Amino acid sequence: MPKNVFVIGPDAFNLARLEELSRSGAVRFHPLLRYEDVRGAHYPLEALLDRAESEVRSFEGSIDGLVGFWDFPVSDMVPILCRRLGLRGPSLEAVVKCEDKFWSRLEQRKVIADCVPRFCRFDPFEEAPASRVDLEYPFWIKPVKAWRSQLGFRIRNEAELHEAIGIIRERIGRFSDPFNRLLGLLDLPRGIPMEEGSFCIAEEIIGGRQCTLEGFSLDGEVGIYGIVDSIRYANETTFSRYQYPSDLPADIQARMIEKSRAVVQFLGLDNTTFNIELYYDEKRDRIWLLEINPRISQSHSVLFDKVDGYSNLRILADVALGNLPDRVPGRGAFRYAAKHFIRHFEDAQVAAVPGEEDIRALQEEIPGTLVDIHVQPGMRLSELHEQDSYSYELGFLFVGAEDRRQLLERIRRCEERLPFKLEPVAG
Structure with a gap:
């Protein structure tokens, strides 16, 4: 059965x-x-x-x-x-150790200190929160608990810091209130207060070639099944596409896998899937750990299916049932695949979006393409939930190809063929 x-x-x-x-x-x-x-x-x-x-x-x-x-x-x-x-499932404590950005950094520093940037925590509601940040500009600030880059800001000077803190004060409650209630279910260590979710973290800027490593931990054994490159727009903050398989050198991938296994086992994250966001700094030959997510990246599921013929949704079920994934890489229909984000960088009113006929015609021209539209006519982009701090997501598309050049050409063609119509808004 x-x-x-x-x-x-x-x-x-x-x-x-x-x-x-x-x-x-x-x-x-x-x-x-x-x-x-x-x-x-x-x-x-x-x-x-x-x-x-x-x-x-x-x-x-x-x-x-x-x-x-x-x-x-x-x-x-x-x-x-x-x-x-x-x-079967992970422990709540291990999951929260990954998700609380400050607590996670404390734990990461105990086992892979060379991959952890300088960081500090501050209370955005205290009288002079900027005085608690002991990093040189530029740096990132973000709540200790948020997701999809929400309320994350790249700070270049004192004026930007004060502006960002004002926005965080206004909006952080959506994340902090339920997260603080969740923390009440745990026996927290010294230094992690019950109101931890109301704090922010400031971190040294890290950079290089960004990627996401996906894996699972099953009965104490950690397995890695793919590394996906994360390509950003020129603003260095907003994702343009996720591309699989990674183009990083094999020896760098091996080092990333070794670091990832060590931190997952140290955190006690077990009987679950995970993904870990990393950078490779080529100038300093250094690996940086950005964050650990105790779940698959559903954004990558179609990529694994197109290239390997084995979606990470299947791996999610395998691990939940206590089974090792029966996966052989490279058995999919394409050698490369990408998820591309269709974005707009200013607020606007949506006047028209691609219809079913537009999408069907595109799929006939480029077989295997999948399109998901997130907006509707009459919608204002600034009303969308869960956007990053610098752009609005109109939708995304999945594309497969035989090489990287063909992949980029197909993405370009898809954007040309999808007729979004946006109108400026007053003010």
Whole structure:
């Protein structure tokens, strides 16, 4: 009989991928809660946990696994619900050690100090928060808990610091209030207060060639199954595309894998998937660790499917069920694949978006292309949730190709063929 795996809050795009896997494999995926419940403007964590548990317990078949692929609150709901339901999953403490950017840096420094930039924590609500930052300009600031680069700012001078702190004060409650309630479930170490989510972290600027390493930890054994390059726009803050497989030299990839295994095992992150964002600084021949996410990157699922014929959504289920992934690299339809973000860098009113016929014509011209549109006519870009601090995401597309040059040409062609119409807004 197929195993039943519950997935918290899948969006329509990933739900379609899960339904395909359910039809073709020994696993049946079941959506648990709606996407809007877990990715909205507010996060009623306690109510979501109770609703999810009730929904699972009412299922009449076997309950074999529970997973998620979003950041907070989903990433933290998974260990809590797995414990309640007696399912395989990570510990809540290990997950939070990854997600709390300050606590995570403290732990990382104990085992891979050479990969950790200088950092400090400060309270954005105190009278003179800038006095707590002992880094030279430029540096990054961000809440200790946020996601998708929200409320993250590259700070070049004192004026930018004060402006960013003002914005953070106004908006941080959306993240800090539910995260602080979550911290109440843990026995926190000295130096991590119950109101930790209300703090920010400042970090030394790190750079180089950015990538994301994806892996899993199963019964104490850490496996790595892919490295994806992260390509940014010229502003050095906003992602342009994710590209797989990585073009980094094999010896650099091996060093990254060694560092990643060490920190995952040290954190006690087990029986889960993870992704780790890294930089390779070619000038100094140094590897930097940006952050650890205790989940797959759903952004990469189609990339692995196109190149390896084995999506990381399948790996997510494998690990939840206690099985080693039966994956052989390079068995997909393409040698290279990319997820490209279609962005706009100023606020605007959406007048028109590509229709089904536009997308179908594009797919006939470039087979294997997938398109997901995030905006609708009449929408104002500044009203979108979960955007980075410098751009607005209109949608994204997945493209496969036989080489890097063809990949870039196909991305360019796709953007030409997708007729977005944006109008300026007053003020």
